[in-house]
Amino acid sequence: MRSLAEAQPPIALGALDGRYRAAVAALVDHLSEAALNRQRVNVEVEWLIHLTSQGAVPGVRPLTEAEQHQLRAVVEDFDLDDVAELAEIERETVHDVKAVEYYLKRRLTAVVGADDAKGLAELIHFACTSEDINNLSYALMVQGATQQVWLPRATALVEAIATMARDLKDVPLLAHTHGQPATPTTMGKELAVLAHRLGRQVRRIERAEYLGKINGATGTYGAHTAAVPSTDWVAISRSFVESLGLTWNPLTTQIESHDWQAELYADIARFNRILHNLCTDVWTYISMGYFAQVRGQGTVGSSTMPHKVNPIRFENAEANLEVSNALLDVLASTLVQSRLQRDLTDSSMQRNIGTAFGHSLLAIDNAGRGLAGLDAVPEAMAADLDANWEVLGEPIQSAMRALGAQGVPGMEQPYERLKELTRGRRINQADLQEFVRGLGLPEEVQARFLELTPASYVGLAPQLVAYLEQPTAQP
Structure with missing residues (x-):
């Protein structure tokens, strides 16, 4: 039997990249390995621009607007050829972030020229650990x-x-x-x-x-301050992180x-x-x-x-x-x-x-x-309601409790009386109405419960829906 592992293009191992690809494809631009490398390129580019524009390393000229635009275009135009190129570099470096550094140094020469690139290239990944x-x-x-x-x-x-x-x-x-x-x-x-x-x-x-x-290899700005002690590296770090739209830690x-x-x-x-x-x-x-x-x-x-x-x-x-x-x-x-x-x-x-x-x-x-x-x-819901008149035991005994508390005679042991009527057996409308008539309720209360049905005993449920808030997604 021929191995499916040899098929080209490769067959997906997991369901998300196979059967369900269409439903989750939008995440590829954000959470795939290629998206990770593109974002690494983005961070390295922005770090270089930030260092030069903030004068973090004295004597290094800032990049022109045109040069910044060209470098950012490397991120915008990042495609499958770039993914392949990075993979080729990584096979040599056996280190994914170092591969990104070398990849960008190649691009920098085309942007600023060979002479300037010799110096500026050393600010790519300057004082950074991979985790930065x-x-x-x-x-x-x-x-x-x-x-x-x-x-x-x-x-x-x-x-x-x-x-x-x-x-x-x-x-x-x-x-x-x-x-x-x-x-x-x-x-x-x-x-x-x-x-x-x-x-x-x-x-x-x-x-x-x-x-x-x-902030470097152990979060101390050690390399930063050793290399350029005159720079406020904490301020540079904070402004850079916040410039990316993130919260600085x-x-x-x-x-x-x-x-x-x-x-x-x-x-x-x-x-x-x-x-x-x-x-x-x-x-x-x-x-x-x-x-x-x-x-x-x-x-x-x-x-x-x-x-x-x-x-x-x-x-x-x-x-x-x-x-x-x-x-x-x-x-x-x-x-x-x-x-x-x-x-x-x-x-x-x-x-x-x-x-x-x-x-x-x-x-x-x-x-x-x-x-x-x-x-x-609704008809199916109504049928189940009509088959369960015993659920009206709750409002009746609750009304009797309230009446008893108000001093109305004959309202003793309401829970127990409703329990005897309803527990363990089904009752119908006639059974309940007969029971209600024998309770000695005040006339207006009796009339209210004779009209009550399981379908009408919903309390404030319809009004409570108005408390729903509509969430609004961020753009």
Whole structure:
């Protein structure tokens, strides 16, 4: 049998780069290996421009605007040929960041000329350890992936759920606590709870900080001050990090501590877990007949049972959320640990960030498509409500308690009397109304409960949907 490993172009090993590529392709521009190298080139270019424009090294001329533009064009025009060239250099250096330095030195000659390049080239990667470049690159990558890809998709999903909540705010629903019939609510209010929870996480993620540092091999500016002691390297470091749109971290070892990453991944994982809750709830509502799935033309529900339309979007989302959270959890717990001033566990770990985001993004896509294919079935919800009149025991005994507290006679032991009527058996409208008439309630209270039905006993559920906030993704 011929090995598939020899196929060209190469066959994807993982599902994200194979079966599900279309749903997650937007992340490639931010969290792929090629995106990492492009961002490294960007950071090195900006560091060179910053050093020369700030006069950090006396006697070195600043780059002209045209030269700065040409260097930044190296980043803008970074393509597959550049990826291949970097890979070729890395085969010689056996060091990915050093390969970027050599790659840029080649480009610098074309920008400033051979004579100037001899001196300026030594300011590429000046006083930097690899982690100075990598931590900034990852911060920019994760920031871009979060703000430009993940947040807009997550926000659109929350808005879709919120819209469903508003549309269904008046549709009565028999609640189930512990799997048992419970106080009625509305489908809209229950969806609003989930939209509100998800929206809170979106807003937390919108406020995330992305930290960075550029302070040398052990975070002391040792090489900087030894080489050029007259320069305020702390100020240069801070202004550079902030010029990239990041938050400056003043105290680090060789590595930026990655605490911000752990915080962000915990928030995304929490969003994932709430979304998983939504998927299992909606799956259950589908199984109860409260939602009908709108079959897309040509789709097959089951390979053997023609009547079936399986809730595969929600099941797919559940699985991908679990994979994403497993990765996010291990990233968050591992990245905040480092032996003494540096070890390389973070280097290997961070290469899985794209996979963690990818499975979350895929789940968001599937959940959204699943929700878009649903039609509410109010008749099914109404039938379950009508079969469970015993849920009205709660409001009746609550009213009796209030009346008893007000001194109305004959209202003793309301809970126990309703328990005897309702526990362990089904009652119908006639049973309940007969019971109500025998309680000795004040006339207006009795009239109110004779008109009450499980479908009308929803409290303030429809009004509560108005408390939903609409999250707004950052551009």
